[in-house]
Amino acid sequence: MSEPLILAVPSKGRLKEQVEAWLGDCGLKLSVSGGSRGYMAELKGAPGVQVRLLSAGDIAEALDAGEVHLGVTGEDLLRERGGDIDARVLLLRALGFGRADLVVAVPKSWIDVETMADLEEVGHDLLARSGRRMRVATKYLTQTRSFFARHGVADYRITESGGATEGAPAAGSAELVVDITTTGATLEANSLKILADGVILKSQAQLAASLRADWSQAQLAAAERLLRILEARAAARDSATLIWPADPRDAGVVEALVGQGAVRRPNGLLVAANRVAEACLALAGAGIGPVTASRPDFVYEVGCVSAEKLRQRVEI
Amino acid sequence: MSAEPAVPADALAAIRAPFLAMEAEVVDAPILQPLGLLLELAGEAMRARLFVVQSEGGQETCLRPDFTVPVVRQHLESGRSSGRYFYEGKAFRASPEPGRPDEFRQIGLERFDDGAVPTLEADAEIAALAWRAAAAGGRGGLGLWLGDVALFSAFVDGLGLAAPLAARVRRAAARPRLLAGELARADQPPAAREAGRLADLLAGLSEAEAATVLEEMWALAGIAPVGGRGPAEIAQRLIRRAEAARAPALSADQADRIRRFLAIEAAPAEAFAVIRELGGAGLDAPLADWSRRLDLMAAAGVPVGQARFSAALGHAFDYYDGLTFEVRSAALHGDRAVAVGGRYDSLPARLGGAAGSQAVGCMIRPWRAWAGGEA
Numbered sequence: 001m002s003e004p005l006i007l008a009v010p011s012k013g014r015l016k017e018q019v020e021a022w023l024g025d026c027g028l029k030l031s032v033s034g035g036s037r038g039y040m041a042e043l044k045g046a047p048g049v050q051v052r053l054l055s056a057g058d059i060a061e062a063l064d065a066g067e068v069h070l071g072v073t074g075e076d077l078l079r080e081r082g083g084d085i086d087a088r089v090l091l092l093r094a095l096g097f098g099r100a101d102l103v104v105a106v107p108k109s110w111i112d113v114e115t116m117a118d119l120e121e122v123g124h125d126l127l128a129r130s131g132r133r134m135r136v137a138t139k140y141l142t143q144t145r146s147f148f149a150r151h152g153v154a155d156y157r158i159t160e161s162g163g164a165t166e167g168a169p170a171a172g173s174a175e176l177v178v179d180i181t182t183t184g185a186t187l188e189a190n191s192l193k194i195l196a197d198g199v200i201l202k203s204q205a206q207l208a209a210s211l212r213a214d215w216s217q218a219q220l221a222a223a224e225r226l227l228r229i230l231e232a233r234a235a236a237r238d239s240a241t242l243i244w245p246a247d248p249r250d251a252g253v254v255e256a257l258v259g260q261g262a263v264r265r266p267n268g269l270l271v272a273a274n275r276v277a278e279a280c281l282a283l284a285g286a287g288i289g290p291v292t293a294s295r296p297d298f299v300y301e302v303g304c305v306s307a308e309k310l311r312q313r314v315e316i
Numbered sequence: 317m318s319a320e321p322a323v324p325a326d327a328l329a330a331i332r333a334p335f336l337a338m339e340a341e342v343v344d345a346p347i348l349q350p351l352g353l354l355l356e357l358a359g360e361a362m363r364a365r366l367f368v369v370q371s372e373g374g375q376e377t378c379l380r381p382d383f384t385v386p387v388v389r390q391h392l393e394s395g396r397s398s399g400r401y402f403y404e405g406k407a408f409r410a411s412p413e414p415g416r417p418d419e420f421r422q423i424g425l426e427r428f429d430d431g432a433v434p435t436l437e438a439d440a441e442i443a444a445l446a447w448r449a450a451a452a453g454g455r456g457g458l459g460l461w462l463g464d465v466a467l468f469s470a471f472v473d474g475l476g477l478a479a480p481l482a483a484r485v486r487r488a489a490a491r492p493r494l495l496a497g498e499l500a501r502a503d504q505p506p507a508a509r510e511a512g513r514l515a516d517l518l519a520g521l522s523e524a525e526a527a528t529v530l531e532e533m534w535a536l537a538g539i540a541p542v543g544g545r546g547p548a549e550i551a552q553r554l555i556r557r558a559e560a561a562r563a564p565a566l567s568a569d570q571a572d573r574i575r576r577f578l579a580i581e582a583a584p585a586e587a588f589a590v591i592r593e594l595g596g597a598g599l600d601a602p603l604a605d606w607s608r609r610l611d612l613m614a615a616a617g618v619p620v621g622q623a624r625f626s627a628a629l630g631h632a633f634d635y636y637d638g639l640t641f642e643v644r645s646a647a648l649h650g651d652r653a654v655a656v657g658g659r660y661d662s663l664p665a666r667l668g669g670a671a672g673s674q675a676v677g678c679m680i681r682p683w684r685a686w687a688g689g690e691a
């Protein structure tokens with residue numbers, strides 16, 4: 001039997017639940033199978049795919065190193081791998097969950113600091129006056145460095161933080177932080193504020209492919225099958241099917257709706273979900289009806305955009 | 317990770333010979349250097365180039381990226397006020413381009429003097445040394461590039477800018493984006509800022525009163541002050557920032573002069589004529605120093621007539637605060653200099669040495685100097 005396609009999904013926490021729900025919604029059920037500690041799983045409905053359960057950070061590393069073919073993890077963690085990550089990992093689909101922003105946050109009491117330019121000046125003043133560099137607590141070294149460099153901020157030091165980064169200013173181990181925030185509540189609780197131009201990355205969970213992994217034709221085919229299912233489900237969420245009794249008067253108004261992006265069906269139209277009412281009213285206005293609108297479960301296009309992107313970038 | 321091939325022994329000896337002729341004390345430096353200290357001195361931008369090494373439970377260290385900092389520290393530990401030190405060995409920097417070596421040989425010399433020694437002689441001696449060693453490598457198409465970090469500072473002083481603006485412009489010389497931003501703001505009306513009224517209020521108070529007002533304000537707003545900046549410092553900066561916002565930005569003429577100054581890249585005589593025109597009488601003294609420095613270099617055998625003066629050279633390195641120079645080869649891209657050096661008087665003081673000491677040094681990469689070396 002040929003080698004399976006390896007898909008890495010988060011092994012714990014909220015992200016794991018969200019990924020399971022997303023896959024489940026696509027009709028793919030994750031079932032823990034092999035491995036004594038349950039770190040292997042199968043995806044029912046996607047043969048030829050072996051699932052590995054890893055922490056989100058390990059998934060970013062495994063994608064970068066080519067140890068897995070596909071993986072679901074946060075864009076922030078992928079970007080933190082450094083260098084030209086887009087040459088090593090291909091982002092296939094933003095998943096709309098796991099949202100978090102990587103931000104520069106300073107103490108609220110610094111009412112004289114609103115922008116990165118203020119921060120540059122404060123860092124310089126501190127170094128000139130005390131000979132010490134302003135300390136930035138973070139575990140996102142790579143992105144902090146490149147973002148600060150882009151803003152001309154040079155007079156600072158990074159103090160690496162394992163956890164509870166937001167507490168560093170209160171604890172006196174750093175002056176400011178670069179950290180992930182979802183609601184801002186933790187920053188608020190630690191008397192920190194985000195700089196006006198201090199959002200480094202608006203991150204969310206991504207389905208990504210490793211360009212460094214060894215890809216066989218069979219693995220690419222398995223990936224394409226999986227991507228088609230995911231894409232078909234995503235397309236279905238944005239579409240609605242309209243049907244009505246055959247009516248010779250429909251030609252003109254249907255032509256007009258097709259011109260606005262609807263797709264013709266033998267007995268009706270496929271329209272964007274947010275345009276259902278508009279289309280139905282237009283049909284009714286032409287004396288056509290009753291129109292039944294329903295939501296499809298899957299919409300399979302002839303081509304699969306993400307699979308084609310992947311095929312173009314992967315070397316076999 | 318890749319290492320440079322070795323330079324043949326006779327070629328290496330030829331490159332080393334001018335250094336040995338200086339009769340400097342031979343020093344070595346530990347391969348493992350304290351990471352924190354280097355980042356503190358050179359800034360976080362350096363981290364991407366360092367090989368970080370850590371033993372279990374040990375202090376974070378890195379493979380030595382150069383010899384200057386350890387040699388300065390050894391000199392300071394010796395307690396002497398002057399000294400000349402020769403070093404040779406491998407240095408380690410992660411190459412920004414894949415395929416280039418990140419382990420390479422350096423030969424260098426650092427010279428420390430107490431304040432009494434004329435700096436121009438020392439500058440000329442070290443630049444001439446770098447030139448001789450580079451020439452001994454046998455590569456054709458060598459050129460000497462000269463710069464002066466202090467000259468830009470003096471030039472900015474002569475523009476008569478408000479202090480915060482002058483400080484920003486000086487810092488911007490090493491940071492293209494900051495500079496572009498500052499130049500783009502030229503002739504723009506000052507931006508109105510919300511905190512301006514508070515700053516006006518604070519400006520009328522003593523430092524202690526201003527700090528108290530700020531603390532009361534935090535208490536009212538329910539803000540717990542965290543981080544290493546006290547109310548007095550923040551109040552002072554609010555006032556300064558408001559003043560700076562009210563002060564005019566660079567005028568179009570000033571911006572134009574800064575742009576033209578930093579773009580200067582010409583034969584020294586031509587470059588200094590332009591600088592005199594741009595900078596006015598305030599630069600007479602440093603330019604007279606340059607004329608003397610060039611004479612001394614010429615007397616030491618450096619073909620200064622073919623040298624280039626580049627006003628922007630060396631600003632990117634945090635150490636240098638005076639003369640900077642590079643020996644480049646036409647066969648290698650400009651960012652891969654054969655030899656580099658300059659004056660860094662303030663570094664010993666930052667490492668705990670006495671203020672007012674003098675330091676100048678140079679370093680050559682034999683693999684780049686040797687005619688059969690780097691391509």
